[in-house]
Amino acid sequence: MSALVSVKHVSKQYSGRDITQGDVLTDISFELKPGQVLGLLGHNGAGKSTLIKAMLGAHQYQGQISVNGYEPITQRDKMMESLSYISDVNVLPEWMTVAQLLAYTEGVHPGFKRSKADALLTQTDIKPRTRISALSKGMKVQLHLAIVIATNTQILILDEPTLGLDLVYRDTFYRHLLEWFHDGERVLIIASHEVAEIEHLLTDVLILKHGRAVMQTSMESISEAYFILDASDDFSGQIEALNPISSQKGLGTTKWLLSRDCAYQVEGMGMVYKVRLADLFLALQREAV
Incomplete structure (x- = not known):
């Protein structure tokens, strides 16, 4: 086609x-x-x-x-x-x-x-x-x-x-x-x-x-490439070492936006959620081009 x-x-x-x-x-x-x-x-x-x-x-x-x-x-x-x-x-x-x-x-x-x-x-x-x-x-x-x-x-x-x-x-x-x-x-x-x-x-x-493309992909591939981890702040040092895309602090926990490549390294550290496009959009807008 x-x-x-x-x-x-x-x-x-x-x-x-x-x-x-x-x-x-x-x-x-x-x-x-x-x-x-x-x-x-x-x-x-x-x-x-x-x-x-x-x-x-x-x-x-x-x-x-x-x-x-x-x-x-x-x-x-x-x-x-x-x-x-x-x-x-x-x-x-x-x-x-x-x-x-x-x-x-x-x-x-x-x-x-x-x-x-x-x-x-x-x-x-x-x-x-x-x-x-x-x-x-x-x-x-x-x-x-x-x-x-x-x-x-x-x-x-x-x-x-x-x-x-x-x-x-x-x-x-x-x-x-x-x-x-x-x-x-x-x-x-x-x-x-x-x-x-x-x-x-x-x-x-x-x-x-x-004026530059900071992301260009299909919606299907977003959930395959990224995830959100809601983890206790006790793990913050370990997670920061993985170069997270963004983070959002809560009460005693932090939500981290991470590449799927990091999944095995944070296994057992907290709850894993599917990433929304809005989360990814905000993270990329904060990053320097």
């Missing part, structure tokens, strides 16, 4: 900028095939938005990017026929009504199915005659997703899509998103710093820090 998204040795430098200030990219590579969900993680300034803009053809970059076989800058019109993007800020025309937006999309996008969008919106509180400017942020995100789902989009990029939404809107958003994803051969990229919220959706993860 061929990759729908291919990023090879992509870098982006801004003249006059210190690389330690972030918002740059250095030698990023990955491939995504149908059925993969990539979590693009990192704090503000890590390079997430810079990478997304390169994939959307919004600025020049070094390296190679292919989205469904098309280069983002020189073949952007063809690429966008199978790619959609939802950001954390509203990009829908505020002056239109919901019905006008759907009619406009139907007229300009040959793959848009109005009946599918209407069916999705009947499951929400969004009314056709309502102006987009009068919708809440949660409703705008739902409307945007309904339009995406009603097209022949194969690749969807989400950039902090649920930022500022309450739990009800978040739950509805992700439910509709998963229905779309499992209804065909799709690729999904979710850029976020809300790691715990998206962890259960991901098949793969790319963690950026100062």
Whole structure:
């Protein structure tokens, strides 16, 4: 099965900028095939938005990017026929009504199915005659997703899509998103710093820090490569000698994030737990690059 998204040795430098200030990219590579969900993680300034803009053809970059076989800058019109993007800020025309937006999309996008969008919106509180400017942020995100789902989009990029939404809107958003994803051969990229919220959706993860990849792996391999040990502080000296990735002190015990290679050396020292992506993300963000 061929990759729908291919990023090879992509870098982006801004003249006059210190690389330690972030918002740059250095030698990023990955491939995504149908059925993969990539979590693009990192704090503000890590390079997430810079990478997304390169994939959307919004600025020049070094390296190679292919989205469904098309280069983002020189073949952007063809690429966008199978790619959609939802950001954390509203990009829908505020002056239109919901019905006008759907009619406009139907007229300009040959793959848009109005009946599918209407069916999705009947499951929400969004009314056709309502102006987009009068919708809440949660409703705008739902409307945007309904339009995406009603097209022949194969690749969807989400950039902090649920930022500022309450739990009800978040739950509805992700439910509709998963229905779309499992209804065909799709690729999904979710850029976020809300790691715990998206962890259960991901098949793969790319963690950026100062524009560099500090971790790039599948979700399956994380539990195979790391574990958490909750051990009495009596063992702290022995565990510290194993160069733990991170530690979190409790009352008389400490939780250590360790490489699986250390498992036999700490056997019997305490309780062993499966590592969460959020634990690993925080540990890597604390480390110096």
